Amino acid sequence: MNVTALQKSHPTEDCLKISQVLARIGDKWSLLIVTRLGEGPLRFGQLLRSIDDISQRMLTRTLRGLERDGLVCRTVIAALPPHVEYELTDLGRSLQTPVTVLSNWAVENVSAIDLARARYDAGSGESEG
Numbered sequence: 001m002n003v004t005a006l007q008k009s010h011p012t013e014d015c016l017k018i019s020q021v022l023a024r025i026g027d028k029w030s031l032l033i034v035t036r037l038g039e040g041p042l043r044f045g046q047l048l049r050s051i052d053d054i055s056q057r058m059l060t061r062t063l064r065g066l067e068r069d070g071l072v073c074r075t076v077i078a079a080l081p082p083h084v085e086y087e088l089t090d091l092g093r094s095l096q097t098p099v100t101v102l103s104n105w106a107v108e109n110v111s112a113i114d115l116a117r118a119r120y121d122a123g124s125g126e127s128e129g
Helices: 003-008 011-026 028-037 044-050 056-068 090-122
Strands: 072-077 083-088
Touching (some): 011 028, 044 056, 056 072, 083 090
Antiparallel strands (some): 072 083
16 A cells, blocks of 8 residues: 555554554564564474474464465475475565664664663652653
């Protein structure tokens, strides 16, 4: 959808659609999966082992959501035994740059954020103005 199309539609509908997209790409598991698949196609088990603390159920749910949104492609490989491989689509690959920038920003600023949280927590927890 281009800017003109967004301007013609109802603002509440726009916000809802944008919120849904940001919720999908902004959740922790989706970001990690996009990052891992950015390195190349992976089988389910490889993805599962490469992401700490994700359950099999959560990986399945997140992959299905990413596939539904057109970010990930699922391919069944006819081998013995058959297996499934996941890879980013062109749309998913277009998400890699902003994800990388966001990840780099987080790495560069985590210490400053920790310090700010400590200062905030040491105070009254209330800010003025």
